[in-house]
Amino acid sequence: MIRLMTQKDISAAIDLYANHMFDSFFNDLGQGFLRVIFESALASKYARCYVWEEGSFMPGFIISATDSRALFREIFWKKAFLLLIQAALFVIKKPSLCLKILESFFYFRRTKLEDVKAEFLFISIDPAYRNRGISKELIAKTLAEFSERGISRTKVTSKKDNHIVNNLLRSLGFNLIDSFEFHGKENLLYEVRVSHAKE
Numbered sequence: 106m107i108r109l110m111t112q113k114d115i116s117a118a119i120d121l122y123a124n125h126m127f128d129s130f131f132n133d134l135g136q137g138f139l140r141v142i143f144e145s146a147l148a149s150k151y152a153r154c155y156v157w158e159e160g161s162f163m164p165g166f167i168i169s170a171t172d173s174r175a176l177f178r179e180i181f182w183k184k185a186f187l188l189l190i191q192a193a194l195f196v197i198k199k200p201s202l203c204l205k206i207l208e209s210f211f212y213f214r215r216t217k218l219e220d221v222k223a224e225f226l227f228i229s230i231d232p233a234y235r236n237r238g239i240s241k242e243l244i245a246k247t248l249a250e251f252s253e254r255g256i257s258r259t260k261v262t263s264k265k266d267n268h269i270v271n272n273l274l275r276s277l278g279f280n281l282i283d284s285f286e287f288h289g290k291e292n293l294l295y296e297v298r299v300s301h302a303k304e
């Protein structure tokens with residue numbers, strides 16, 4: 106069953122993300138950093154956060170933004186100090202992260218589709234619950250919400266070597282727009298017309 110994420114789901118969402126998005130930049134900055142990002146998203150008018158619930162277990166979640174640039178700008182201005190504190194230890198241990206942090210400020214300039222504000226940001230499903238259509242349902246729920254809000258197009262980026270998610274996106278009708286290097290890896294940018302996405 107899909108429901109809105111609440112504060113109580115944050116720790117489980119962090120575990121799902123940290124344990125299964127091994128090469129994520131956000132993971133490099135530690136779980137405290139991720140917590141600030143997820144909690145801020147939950148509190149923001151720009152983000153939509155859903156979870157999949159089975160009994161008392163939450164095996165999957167999705168976080169999207171109706172305006173991802175506005176969301177990250179809001180998080181940065183409200184939480185810059187907290188983010189800095191959370192990331193400091195990890196940056197001291199691995200100074201090369203400084204360059205990635207700097208590059209992050211140019212993410213929106215590096216990606217095409219600047220006019221498409223809505224974006225899928227984070228999704229992760231517990232391995233024991235995969236291939237049961239949970240992601241497809243979470244994505245469909247988010248698209249329905251975008252549609253209700255009058256949003257006509259949305260985008261998502263993925264790592265080129267994440268074959269499972271790239272396959273999933275293509276099967277849902279997402280169109281590949283561009284490939285670009287970011288944080289030292291090849292990334293893909295997709296777009297879909299909200300009303301054209303396949304169920």
Ligand SMILES: CC(C)(COP(=O)(O)OP(=O)(O)OC[C@H]1O[C@@H](n2cnc3c(N)ncnc32)[C@H](O)[C@@H]1OP(=O)(O)O)[C@@H](O)C(=O)NCCC(=O)NCCS
Nearest residue numbers: 125228229230235236237238239240241263269270272273
């Ligand atoms: C990507 C992920 C979210 C998919 O979740 P899921 O609930 O298993 O996905 P669904 O069951 O809704 O859809 C499965 C689809 O994934 C794709 N897929 C699944 N296993 C695959 C494999 N081994 N090879 C290629 N594609 C595969 C297929 O398109 C499949 O659809 P199909 O069964 O109709 O062919 C999940 O694997 C995950 O959490 N991965 C780790 C986190 C991650 O990579 N997040 C994305 C960051 S951009």
